[in-house]
Amino acid sequence: MTSRLRSVVPAVGFALAVIGMLASDADAQRGGRGGGGGGRGGGGGFSRESPAASGGLSSGSGQGRAAGQDRGTQGRADTQDRSTGQGQSGENQAARQESRASAQASRQQYGANAQSSRQEAYDDQHWDQGKGLAIAATGAAVVGTVGAVSAASAPPMAPAPAQPSQFTTAPATPPPAAPAPPCANPAVTSAGGVAYSKCGSTWYTQAYGDNGPVYVPSAPPPGS
Amino acid sequence: MHRRTRWRVGLTACLCVAVLTAGAAHAQAPGASPPDARALLLKMATLLGSTPRLSVTARASYDAVQPSGQKIEWNEVRTLTLRRPDRLRMEAEKSNGARSLVVFDGKQISVFDESGGTYAQAAQPGGVDETLVYFVRDLGMRLPLAALFVSRAATDLERRVKSVEYVEKTGILGAPAHHLAGRTDSVNFQIWITDGDQPLPQRVVLTYPNAPGQPEFRAQFSAWNLAPESADALFAFAPPAGTSKIPFAAALPRYGAATGAAAVKKGPKP
Numbered sequence: 001m002t003s004r005l006r007s008v009v010p011a012v013g014f015a016l017a018v019i020g021m022l023a024s025d026a027d028a029q030r031g032g033r034g035g036g037g038g039g040r041g042g043g044g045g046f047s048r049e050s051p052a053a054s055g056g057l058s059s060g061s062g063q064g065r066a067a068g069q070d071r072g073t074q075g076r077a078d079t080q081d082r083s084t085g086q087g088q089s090g091e092n093q094a095a096r097q098e099s100r101a102s103a104q105a106s107r108q109q110y111g112a113n114a115q116s117s118r119q120e121a122y123d124d125q126h127w128d129q130g131k132g133l134a135i136a137a138t139g140a141a142v143v144g145t146v147g148a149v150s151a152a153s154a155p156p157m158a159p160a161p162a163q164p165s166q167f168t169t170a171p172a173t174p175p176p177a178a179p180a181p182p183c184a185n186p187a188v189t190s191a192g193g194v195a196y197s198k199c200g201s202t203w204y205t206q207a208y209g210d211n212g213p214v215y216v217p218s219a220p221p222p223g224s
Numbered sequence: 225m226h227r228r229t230r231w232r233v234g235l236t237a238c239l240c241v242a243v244l245t246a247g248a249a250h251a252q253a254p255g256a257s258p259p260d261a262r263a264l265l266l267k268m269a270t271l272l273g274s275t276p277r278l279s280v281t282a283r284a285s286y287d288a289v290q291p292s293g294q295k296i297e298w299n300e301v302r303t304l305t306l307r308r309p310d311r312l313r314m315e316a317e318k319s320n321g322a323r324s325l326v327v328f329d330g331k332q333i334s335v336f337d338e339s340g341g342t343y344a345q346a347a348q349p350g351g352v353d354e355t356l357v358y359f360v361r362d363l364g365m366r367l368p369l370a371a372l373f374v375s376r377a378a379t380d381l382e383r384r385v386k387s388v389e390y391v392e393k394t395g396i397l398g399a400p401a402h403h404l405a406g407r408t409d410s411v412n413f414q415i416w417i418t419d420g421d422q423p424l425p426q427r428v429v430l431t432y433p434n435a436p437g438q439p440e441f442r443a444q445f446s447a448w449n450l451a452p453e454s455a456d457a458l459f460a461f462a463p464p465a466g467t468s469k470i471p472f473a474a475a476l477p478r479y480g481a482a483t484g485a486a487a488v489k490k491g492p493k494p
Contacts, residue, residue: 046296050288051432052439055368059410059432127361128371173321175339207473208344210366
């Protein structure tokens with residue numbers, strides 16, 4: 001009886017260990033595939049996101065991101081400030097002269113800013129680190145997940161009609177299916193030339209990200 | 225007999241020492257110091273930055289470290305044609321068959337995704353240099369190794385490369401090349417530059433040491449042509465019938481920060 005118990009215990013332990021290993025492997029695979037943001041994930045749902053994808057001579061890892069977008073926003077704000085300044089011209093001649101002088105100064109300032117902007121592009125030693133996709137990456141992470149969940153139930157996309165290729169070389173691999181919509185049966189509305197897809201209460205628009213077209217969560221279309 | 229064996233062992237030892245000494249002397253002696261690595265790098269960058277036209281094919285790959293820690297290598301082929309001051313065309317095919325096209329026609333940037341039947345466009349802010357910076361930095365699009373194709377590549381590298389060393393001269397890639405290894409402030413790189421009067425890169429390996437898993441980007445160049453056919457038609461993009469125009473994701477306002485109308489208005493200019 002005791003000897004039988006001794007032989008059964010190791011067998012059960014071994015079986016549990018094998019089951020544990022299989023389970024952890026499955027978890028690892030799920031973890032690996034769960035990260036498939038970035039719009040069109042790779043085969044099997046593996047993520048294509050990587051700091052190395054940029055092929056840049058600088059890396060944003062561990063550094064501040066979206067600096068370029070910050071600069072862009074700042075540039076727009078500067079322009080708005082200048083417009084506001086121009087709109088506040090005075091009523092008398094002195095004020096008009098002041099306004100003209102102000103406008104001239106503003107133009108000079110604008111020219112200086114434009115030159116400075118170009119110079120900034122030259123001075124920016126991290127321009128190629130692939131940091132401009134903060135918005136796309138955020139949206140894609142959400143939509144990628146939804147798309148992955150719905151991909152199995154979504155109807156297959158109709159193949160595009162044959163037309164002259166834009167490419168000078170023949171493809172080495174058959175093209176993949178078009179990106180799946182963000183859910184199985186989205187309500188699609190077009191406004192201002194942009195297609196909006198509604199899944200539940202969330203609206204999406206398709207946009208071009210670093211890794212190709214992605215669905216990005218968006219505000220509702222105008223007038224909805 | 226015993227004495228003869230001892231003599232043979234002694235002779236063999238002497239020969240070994242002589243051979244090793246000669247080998248060491250050979251490694252240091254011919255040509256004395258190795259070529260100036262930085263000069264080689266800048267010579268390559270000067271050539272790339274000053275040539276009015278070029279085309280090249282790059283077979284590239286990069287590592288994507290998955291949440292599980294496993295590295296997946298993604299492959300792609302890119303063919304770049306450049307005509308200064310303001311034209312560029314790049315065809316890309318990923319390993320999953322997805323093909324895309326980037327065109328700078330002098331007035332606007334067009335990006336086309338074949339399988340999705342979608343394209344995005346934005347006004348071109350200037351020549352190839354300004355447009356590459358805008359495309360990569362501000363629109364957040366991928367154009368690996370773009371830094372090698374700006375006209376100021378030599379100045380850029382001079383400032384960004386903190387150190388570079390000469391590794392060896394090799395013919396293992398097909399043509400004699402100088403193998404260099406260097407560092408910028410956040411990337412380690414290796415580059416193989418063709419020996420001779422056309423110092424073009426044959427291969428580049430970039431390592432991102434600060435990123436989890438230290439992923440790498442690799443590119444093997446072929447079919448360099450510094451006088452390619454570059455008619456205007458090559459740099460023209462006409463959206464195929466049935467395709468849809470979509471905005472660049474980086475041009476969209478943050479979700480919740482603005483209305484949908486703003487998203488449309490702030491999209492790329494037609």
